[in-house]
């Protein structure tokens with residue numbers, strides 16, 4: 081092996097060295113690494129027919145340029161494929177806005193190759209860095225313009241300088257991502273920048289798992305520590321060294337594998353002469369078709385271009401312990417991500433261990449509330465708060481990822497709405513965009529608009545919009561509520577029907593021969609027939625029927641029975657209807673049927689309704705295409721005073737104070753919480769949509785996957801349900817707050833009826849009994865008067881005699897003298913009056929109509 085040392089970039093010296101070597105007689109020349117010098121050497125080799133091997137990045141050949149045969153051999157990975165690897169990687173990581181920084185023309189070509197793969201919608205910016213100069217101004221302007229993703233193309237020895245400058249202007253910190261194009265970037269000692277929390281990725285073409293690499297690496301390390309002191313380099317193998325080793329291997333292997341009849345004998349060739357090594361072309365072709373596995377993986381060469389193809393690339397990510405492989409790439413197979421979810425969270429924990437995560441939230445029960453300190457207790461830090469959000473963030477950051485965090489409350493306590501005029505987000509979203517917080521956690525709904533400004537994890541809770549409304553106030557119980565089942569008209573018609581039917585029965589009975597009966601059945605040939613259907617009995621029958629009691633006397637005539645049947649049918653229907661309606665009236669009297677759904681709300685103007693201003697519910701109605709919701713939005717927008725509130729608590733209070741004149745459109749989870757705690761509210765209708773709450777974070781947060789995985793893990797383990805129950809369910813020793821009496825809900829069992837509900841029936845009974853007692857008293861006095869006349873006693877004596885007998889409950893028989901005064905006593909005025917009265921009663925009993933049966 082013959083070696084010549086030349087100054088880097090000195091193509092004249094390279095050319096001279098090549099001629100020297102050719103004159104000595106060589107079977108191939110390797111190097112140099114400087115592309116211009118390599119070109120000069122290649123020209124001499126091609127003229128002499130000697131294979132030339134190089135390991136230098138070369139721009140892709142121009143399309144029309146004819147490639148000489150056999151081509152020069154280049155072990156450096158093909159430019160297009162290398163750029164493709166970077167392009168696919170950034171696409172895989174959702175980069176659609178990025179900055180490309182380069183510092184030499186080759187870099188620009190490499191970046192151009194990347195841009196060939198870019199999506200037409202990608203936003204990219206290309207800027208040139210001045211090598212060896214201060215680029216802080218440029219980097220600062222990029223920082224101000226919120227550029228966060230950078231592809232940096234520069235030689236490895238300038239990377240650190242640029243990153244330091246970026247660090248100085250805070251362009252190398254949290255949420256920044258850098259892809260370093262240099263294949264030697266992984267050899268850099270970036271210790272001083274390791275804790276800058278930017279995400280740094282680079283490419284490597286070694287397979288460190290390969291035994292050859294391991295052996296070579298050990299050797300390289302030993303030499304690096306002893307004599308070769310490479311400033312600012314770790315003891316990693318450089319691409320140049322690895323490719324030089326692979327070139328030597330390729331050459332020795334090619335020599336060993338040449339066909340037996342082919343003799344490799346170097347010839348001395350002068351550069352100035354036209355002489356050529358005759359076996360040169362065959363040997364070049366043999367090298368091109370002789371695949372070997374080197375430190376940089378399989379070496380497969382393209383026969384026509386001499387370029388290296390189908391190579392493997394490892395994607396390396398910087399962590400506290402240096403660069404770690406996160407994925408493997410091959411032009412044929414694409415990306416293979418090698419990290420598991422646990423690796424990701426472990427690396428994250430390691431990387432962020434010194435950082436205190438700023439978790440933004442807002443006050444609102446049950447998600448986050450200020451803790452009331454116990455006596456003598458002074459609350460500081462996160463202890464000042466409690467709630468679902470705090471427990472959730474604790475489970476994710478502390479328990480799962482072992483990271484520190486501090487809770488920050490957003491000053492405006494807002495969720496996050498975009499202001500078109502200021503072009504800014506407020507609330508939690510604004511806080512994340514301004515990088516004032518790393519995570520935002522509360523009942524923050526994932527919406528399309530918010531998703532375009534920040535990243536969200538998978539939802540930790542699902543919900544929908546519904547309506548919170550005040551339960552109806554139970555009406556004042558009414559004494560005569562038993563009259564309610566029928567309207568006044570029906571009662572009047574029923575009374576009229578009762579009188580008419582009774583009268584009809586009476587008349588028909590008088591006409592019906594069958595209703596004239598023998599008063600003494602033992603007397604086979606009675607002198608008179610009797611008709612019992614005088615008006616009293618007729619009324620008694622109709623009353624007995626409608627009261628479902630029946631009567632012990634029944635008509636016998638066809639017409640009377642028909643009337644009776646019809647009346648019973650009428651009574652059956654009326655009684656059943658009354659019973660059914662009475663039950664419904666008394667139990668569900670308080671049920672309100674004014675609004676049952678969002679449609680009902682939209683169709684009326686009396687009850688006002690609103691949402692939290694600027695929240696997702698607000699925008700749901702504002703942007704909806706559904707006519708009902710559009711109508712609701714118009715109603716809300718035009719309502720005076722405004723119907724929008726600052727937060728859920730204010731909305732709930734407004735519903736409460738609104739006395740059923742205000743309904744609040746609220747998320748079902750919050751409604752659930754309110755219903756669990758009080759019985760004054762009711763959820764009207766079902767869910768109007770379906771969505772979820774997610775944890776928000778700035779775009780490109782390196783911890784996104786880890787936090788997301790932690791949420792999934794908590795969901796699968798049932799922890800999320802446990803947390804929800806902890807904060808939603810009322811503690812066992814607590815009772816619901818009910819300002820008004822709970823009323824029976826539709827579909828549930830009927831509530832008990834109180835005296836207030838059925839008191840009227842007692843009143844009627846009482847009045848009825850009172851009247852009966854009055855009538856009894858009158859009847860008694862009338863009888864006393866008769867007795868006094870007949871027995872020729874004073875009325876007072878007769879009264880006391882009759883009363884004492886009536887109260888002698890043990891006497892069950894009454895002497896006739898007492899009860900039936902003799903007719904001989906008639907003569908005086910009183911007795912005459914009495915007989916006139918009796919005659920009148922007899923007349924009333926229609927005795928005049930008695931018919932002779934004979």
Ligand code: ASP
Nearest residue numbers: 495523524525695696697
């Ligand atoms: N949770 C909602 C939000 O994130 C608030 C609401 O509209 O009720 O905006």
